[in-house]
Amino acid sequence: MRQDRLLFAFLLSCQLMVEDGRLNPSYLSAIPPLWELAGGGGARRRRMGRRTGTRPELPWLRRDKWEYFGRLEKAFPDDFGGLRADMVQSSSFWLVLHDAKEPDNLPLKEPWYSSLAPFLRLVLIGALRC
Numbered sequence: 001m002r003q004d005r006l007l008f009a010f011l012l013s014c015q016l017m018v019e020d021g022r023l024n025p026s027y028l029s030a031i032p033p034l035w036e037l038a039g040g041g042g043a044r045r046r047r048m049g050r051r052t053g054t055r056p057e058l059p060w061l062r063r064d065k066w067e068y069f070g071r072l073e074k075a076f077p078d079d080f081g082g083l084r085a086d087m088v089q090s091s092s093f094w095l096v097l098h099d100a101k102e103p104d105n106l107p108l109k110e111p112w113y114s115s116l117a118p119f120l121r122l123v124l125i126g127a128l129r130c
Contacts, residue, residue: 024119058091061087066084069127070084093109098129
C-alpha cells in the first residue's frame with residue numbers, strides 16, 4: 001500500500017514536470033521496465049523483451065540489469081550510448097556506486113554526470129541499485 005502511494009506521487013510529480021516543460025516526456029518510457037526490474041507488481045524476474053547482448057564478467061551485476069542498460073542505450077543513444085562499455089572499462093567505479101549506502105551522494109563519473117539530465121541520472125542510479 002505504501003509503495004503504491006509512493007509510485008502514485010512519483011508519477012504525478014513526473015506528469016507535472018512534463019506539463020511545466022521541466023521533463024522530457026520521452027524519458028518516462030524508461031520507468032515501466034525499471035519498475036519491473038525493481039520487482040514492482042511481483043515481476044521480479046520476468047523477462048522484459050529480447051536479450052541485448054551477453055553480460056561480460058561483472059559478477060556483481062544481475063543479467064536483467066545488464067539487459068535494461070542495453071535497452072537504455074538503444075532507446076536513448078544520445079544519452080546512454082556507451083554506458084555498458086564504460087561499465088566494463090571502469091567496473092571498480094560502478095561497483096562502488098552499486099554497493100554504496102547512499103549512491104545519490106556520490107559523484108557520477110564523467111561524461112555521465114554532465115551529459116545526463118537529472119531525471120536520467122535518477123533512472124541510472126535506480127536501475128543500478130534495485
